[in-house]
Amino acid sequence: MKDKRRPRLSFVWLHACSGCEIALLNSGERLPELLNKVEIVHFPLLVDHKFGGEQEFALPEADIGFVSGGVASEEHLALLYSMRRTCRILVSLGTCATHGGVPALRNRWTAAATLETVFGDTSGRATVAAEMPALLDRVYSVDEKVRVDFCLPGCPPHPEMIVHVIETLMTDGQPRLPGKSVCETCPTIRTGEMHRTVRRFLNNAEYDSDEPVEEMRCLLEQGFLCMGPVTAGGCGGLSVPLCVQARVPCRGCYGPVRPEGNQLLDMLNVLASHGVDHRAIVDRQSLLRFSGAHGLLRLTRKTK
Amino acid sequence: MKKDPLIIAFCCNWCAYAAADLAGISRLQYPGSIRIIRVMCSGMVHPDMVFHALEKGADGVMIVGCHPGECHYIKGNEIALARADIIAETLEDMGWERDRFQMTHVSSSEPERLVQAFRDMHERLEALHQNTFAGVEANE
Ligand code: SF4
Ligand code: SF4
Ligand code: SF4
Ligand code: FES
Numbered sequence: 001m002k003d004k005r006r007p008r009l010s011f012v013w014l015h016a017c018s019g020c021e022i023a024l025l026n027s028g029e030r031l032p033e034l035l036n037k038v039e040i041v042h043f044p045l046l047v048d049h050k051f052g053g054e055q056e057f058a059l060p061e062a063d064i065g066f067v068s069g070g071v072a073s074e075e076h077l078a079l080l081y082s083m084r085r086t087c088r089i090l091v092s093l094g095t096c097a098t099h100g101g102v103p104a105l106r107n108r109w110t111a112a113a114t115l116e117t118v119f120g121d122t123s124g125r126a127t128v129a130a131e132m133p134a135l136l137d138r139v140y141s142v143d144e145k146v147r148v149d150f151c152l153p154g155c156p157p158h159p160e161m162i163v164h165v166i167e168t169l170m171t172d173g174q175p176r177l178p179g180k181s182v183c184e185t186c187p188t189i190r191t192g193e194m195h196r197t198v199r200r201f202l203n204n205a206e207y208d209s210d211e212p213v214e215e216m217r218c219l220l221e222q223g224f225l226c227m228g229p230v231t232a233g234g235c236g237g238l239s240v241p242l243c244v245q246a247r248v249p250c251r252g253c254y255g256p257v258r259p260e261g262n263q264l265l266d267m268l269n270v271l272a273s274h275g276v277d278h279r280a281i282v283d284r285q286s287l288l289r290f291s292g293a294h295g296l297l298r299l300t301r302k303t304k
Numbered sequence: 305m306k307k308d309p310l311i312i313a314f315c316c317n318w319c320a321y322a323a324a325d326l327a328g329i330s331r332l333q334y335p336g337s338i339r340i341i342r343v344m345c346s347g348m349v350h351p352d353m354v355f356h357a358l359e360k361g362a363d364g365v366m367i368v369g370c371h372p373g374e375c376h377y378i379k380g381n382e383i384a385l386a387r388a389d390i391i392a393e394t395l396e397d398m399g400w401e402r403d404r405f406q407m408t409h410v411s412s413s414e415p416e417r418l419v420q421a422f423r424d425m426h427e428r429l430e431a432l433h434q435n436t437f438a439g440v441e442a443n444e
Contacts, residue, residue, distance in 0.1 A: 264397070265352060273386065
């Protein structure tokens, strides 16, 4: 096998936080095994590799490319196009890349309004340096801009899952995601009886901290806005979903269960179908806090 | 030339579809814009389907079920009614006008009521389109 070239991997981050890349580094014993089998040609978190050009980004050719983060600026777009040109297989890594993620929350306002709010001086004028790349009108998911071969959601995706995807793609296989909701791997007690009003998470859920999570009543049934039913599962690996382990409701960070689903609509549907009063959720748009790309979060209409 | 609107009407098998059937037998006229999709119960129509229809080009969507208390699956139309609420509320979030959706109740012996609901929906959408076009022209 000595003469066989190792598969080349390339990583870039766009509107991202580096959590997705760190998740890969967090894969424990499987990481050195993996690193022995591949060649990393570009990975800003690990390797200092200059790639900026005058007009274009000069990225090296790779067999598998990973893009984390949404597409928010002209620079991101140029980087993404370059990535698509240089990678045989392109994977969008993490919920920001697959569904816009937290950065796509700005899609409710115009780019100008965002600049004014976030970087405004006292007079409300934006104070960003002139050389900052121009913002796009909204934050796009990666697949809205280029063809993507595989989408791996999660904020961040489970380390084992990232390694599984890399190893499967290396052998030209088709990786598989669980395809189920967070609830499917949640061991809490469900009775079918729902609390009729939505309780916000200002008080703790009811549980006995000496008892395992298996003895806790489902948080949604307790009236908390647990997004487990409308969120893709896998965050806990083979074990309990992470937030439920910590006895707090799921926030929806893996994006919708079906890739094209709408977490806002689906969550309201869950509540409505069980006779829960959904009007108590005055900030319903926040149910799209992880999946506002694909045009789901839109400019809020002028109220005046 | 003016194009007719396209309206998807999800009709429950036991009341709404039976009423539509009776409307046909009684030779009642209703606009050709209506496309009926038969479902077993109005409670089967997930809000995703309504939005899917709009995204695929329908101008309006109706869910037609039995009168409250008369659903053949006992609570199906109550669920449909609760869903109709969230559909109406989220339409604008998703960039659609509220007038594009309508929930209606009929019994199997009320074809006139169903036909009237179809006509009303058709007229509402025509008015909506006229306003939209007027708005576009005014902006130009
Ligand atoms: S998906 Fe989460 S971890 Fe990954 S870049 Fe976005 S915010 Fe960071
Ligand atoms: S709603 Fe939340 S607590 Fe209940 S089963 Fe689903 S993930 Fe678990
Ligand atoms: S429980 Fe929900 S919010 Fe928490 S890590 Fe899992 S998918 Fe993300
Ligand atoms: S059967 Fe008609 S609404 Fe349920």
